[in-house]
Amino acid sequence: MTEPKRAHIAMFSIAAHGHVNPSLEVIRELVARGHRVSYAIPPAFAEKVAVTGAEPVLYTSTLPTDEDDPEVWGTELIDNIEPFLNDAIQALPQLAEAFAGDEPDLVLHDITSYPAPVLAHRWGVPAVSLSPNLVAWEGYEEEVAEPMTAELKASERGKAYYARFTAWLTENGIDTHPDRFAGRPRRSIVLIPRVLQPNADRVDESVYSFVGACQGERADQGEWTRPADAEKVLLVSLGSAFTKQPDFYRECVKAFGDLPGWHVVLQIGKFVDAADIGPVPANVEVHNWVPQLAILKQADAFITHAGAGGSQEGLATATPMVAVPQAVDQFGNADMLASLGVARHVPMEEATAETLREAVLALAGDPEVARRVDGIKESMATEGGTMRAADLIEAELPAARH
Secondary structure, three states, X not given: OOXXXXXXXXXXXXXXXXXXXXXXXXXXXXXXXXOEEEEEEOHHHHHXXXXXXXXXXEOOOOOOOOOOOHHHHOOOHHHHHHXXXXXXXXXXXXXXXXXXXXXXXXXXXXXXXXXXXXXXXXXXXXXXXXXXXXXXXXXXXXXXXXXXXXXXXXXXXXXXXXXXHHHHHHHOOOXXXXXXXXXXXXXXXXXXXXXXXXXXXXXXXXOEEEOOOOOOOOHHHXXXXXXXXXXXXEEEXXXXXXXXXXXXXXXXXXXXXXXXXXXXXXXXXXXXXXXXXXXXXXXXXXXXXXXXXXXXXXOOEEEEOOOHHHHHHHHHOOOOEEEOOXXXXXXXXXXXXXXXXXXXXXXXHHOOHHHHHHHHHHHHOOHHHHHHHHHHHHHHOOOOHHHHHHHHHHHHOHHHOO
């Protein structure tokens, strides 16, 4: 392999924190190595992207964003997946025009960005997926995907979706089935630790490379100071999207308010007003948003929705977790964390004050949990993170692929 030339790299993502944030440190590192990085993103995330040194390439998206109520995504599988195809079809001409005459040497893309591999095919350049969550293993289709989509594929709306997806791929010169196109990238850098991957021993490592957390210092998010009288610190956060849960927050206050020695940081998101939670004891601070990583570095326990980002931040900071999943991959993450012996999976309907308090106190007081989570933190530190991700991406550049 020769030293990679300074290249033009194009990254494609959607306007969602859980999809943009995992890529930012990798992009920052590629820029630091002298590459020119264009980052295709809707305007809401332009500033976040620009801070890395990449050049935002703006396009108009039709997808709901983290600012929207999660209920806009509907309740059925087709409601969850159809918007990505609709967005891809309307975004492709915008993106093709934006890069006309300035085509990249390499395409990087989030797993949700369907136009990216289409454009890479059109331009004749390699495409590399940056996956912010779990990936397919050998047998995934038979064990998970096919049972999950069987009913969809038998429905009229599902048949229309697949016909439209297939036609769009065909007109762009791609003869791959939509499920393989979306779920089986040519090459993927996986931005989660291997311990969070189900059936990791059956993942094709010639395609998928686990690099673990690429978190950076997150100094731009601000700091948090642990109160002097806090013997133990608990962070409660359901992330940025599925946060419209005032009853759950009230249960957390009931569980930990005035609990001797404990200080609680409660993040409630943008859909709930602090006044809706009612009276809050002095040992509980309530915020719409918090610098999560800064708090986790000092926390003794974490009640989380078990999104990929929060799960690995909990592991990277050796913080025992109570996982209360809300949607999509979070249920699988919760089970993985529990199987590692560093978390409890508490379904939302069971998340009462009594259940939450018992789970947190049991985890925080168990030396075996502390030993396990410290071991995982140490193993994650050897996965390479941002530097290894950048090395693997450079190895995909045409000049390096001899």
